Amino acid sequence: MRTSRRQARPVPSDPGRVDPAVLRMAITLIVGALGVVFDTTIISVALNGLTEDLDAPLSTIQWVSTGYMLAVFITIPLAGRAQSRLGGRHLWISALGGFLAGSILSALAWNATSLIVFRIVQGLAGGIMMPLMYTLLMQAAKGRNIGKVMAIITVPTALGPILGPVLGGLILHLADWRCLFFINIPFCLVGMWLARRNLPDDRPAPDSPRTRLDTVGLLLLCPGCAALLYGLSQVDGTADFADAQVLIPLLAGLALVGGFIPWALARDSGSLIDVRMFRHRSVSSSSTLLFLGGISLFGSMMLLPLYFQQVRGATPLGAGLLLIPQGLGALVARGLVGTYMDRVGPRAVALVAFVLVAASTVPFAFVTANTSEILLMAALFIRGIALGAAMIAPMGAAYVGLEHEEIPDASIITRVAQQIGGAVGIAVLIVILQQHIGDADTSGALAGGFSHAFRWSVALTIAAVPLCLLLPSRTEPAAPADDKAEQISEKTGPATK
Known part of the structure; x- marks a missing residue:
């Protein structure tokens, strides 16, 4: 007996629920990405000690971080092109292998020069991984539940600020700096194993046309x-x-x-990158907000530990512990923002988020050497929630209305915008801080310099608020005409002749 069309059609899934296959892919990618995120935040607490262990000045040792960041920037624009040639799964596993090799070599470095070179190897692989992670998830989600998907995939960026500095301080307290790189090995190995099991084999066919490298x-x-x-x-x-x-x-x-x-x-x-993507308002507005958000996030992340150490006399581990409330707030945001973003849209979420970022930074704009730590911890927690939302909403909004093949370019553009914004924020706030600290040698004078730098951070965040109105008002794409007809048919049954 012939089966009717209605009976043969699969039962539609819950539109508010993330596809289990997408969730499985997200977990797979997060495991590998944690190595990259932790590596970035852990090493920051070790730079001062490396000057003694490797017998090199700080001006040389700072290239352990700078060289890594430069390498990341070199490979970010190549992620989309490499994916089209190798496929997402093969490229992800290869990048994880490169990061694993760089981690092992960094742990075995014998002087400052070799450590810098091996950190560059890490950066070349890490620059591929981060935009590729967003691309693979957005392509798998097919425009559905973007808020929830972004809340899941941004977990590494929340865990990094929470656990990175603390974990780095504990490792340096119990062992030497080489163990900072050995900790990446399990993330890379488990991530590669999960990728072989859970990522689809999307390699292009051997006879498929291949575009030439630009x-x-x-x-x-x-x-x-x-x-x-x-x-x-x-x-x-x-x-x-x-x-x-x-x-x-x-x-x-x-x-x-x-x-x-x-x-x-x-x-x-x-x-190499389709700059015509900026014709999409979602991409252009999101990139601008991520640039300004990068200034607020990375610039303040540089100021906060310096304030706690230089003004309040905290140790590196103590400063890391004091920053935990902000990281916890960012982690809490992942559970809240995704739902509200899919419900009310990225525009409303981003608008509230940037206002809260500015408001929760105000206590630091008037900070002194004796400001209540309870007040600062509460402000950091709220700021963490707001920053998490301020990153998720524009990042998710960038993909609204895009075709499948446009997603890699959007991932690269938004990633570059955020990183450039972070570099600008650090540079600008360092100059402001140095100009107002000068030769200050008292905690009160130092606190005055930090408060002035935080006021600039507040002002730059406020500048982003009106730009939030340019974001899309919703995340879900409009259903195509044939999909709508099919949905009606599901409800009313097959048409009668």
Whole structure:
């Protein structure tokens, strides 16, 4: 007997529930990504000790972090092109293998130079992994429940600030700096095993057409981004934006990136990044907000531990413990923001989030050496929730209305915007802090410099508030006409002739 069309059609899934296959993929990717996130936050507490263990000045040791960040910027734009050639699963496993190799080599480094080189190996792999993680999840979700999916996939960025500094301090207390890199090994090995089991084999067919690598775009964009980051990283207590060591790489980076834009626009297809993606309001507005959000997030994350150590006399481990409330708030946000974002849309969530980020930073704008720690911890918790929402909403909104093949470009653009914003935030706030601290040698004078820098952080966050109105008002794409007809047919039954 012939089965009716209605009986043969599968039962539709709960539209408010994340597909179990997507959830399984998210867990798989998070396990591997935790190694990258922890590695970034753990190493920050070890830089001072590395100057003694490796017998090198701080100006050299800081390249352990700067070299890693530069390497990340070089490979971020390559993630989309590499995925189209190798497939997402193969590329993810290869990047995890590269990060594993870099971690082992870093743990075995014999001097500062070798450690910097091996950290660059880590950065080359890490730069591929982070945008690829977002791309694979968004492609698998197919535009459904974007808020919940983003809340899941951003778990690593919440756990990093919570556990990274504390874990790094504990490791340095119990062992030496080499164990900071050995801790990545289980994340990489388990992540590779899970990827082989749970990620779909999406390698292109051998006979499928392959676009050529945009070599000119590669030589313009990757060195351009790296030069911008390098110039910003040189801003410290002895150099400002007018010094040659800062100004020359900044101008060179702007020239290279500026040259990439007309080059990409002149190509009908195949450019390293499709800059025409900015015609989508969702991409352009989200990128701008992520840039400003990066300033607020990374800039303040640099100021907060310095304040606790220099003004209040906390140890590195103590400063890490004092930052836990902000990390806990960001983790709590993952459970709340996804639901509200799918319910009321990213525009409303981002608007409330950026207002709360600014408001919860105000206590630090008037901070002194004797400000109540209870007040600061409460402000940090609220700030963590707000920052979590301020990152999730624009990141999820960037994918609204995009086609499947446009998602990799959106992932790269938003990732670069956030990282550049973070570098700008750190550089600008360092200059402001140094100008107002000067030769201050008392806790009160130091606190005054920090309060002034935090006021700038508040002002930059407020500047982002009106831009939230440009975000999409909803996350779910409108159902196509044939889907709507099918849904009606489900409710009314097959049409009668």
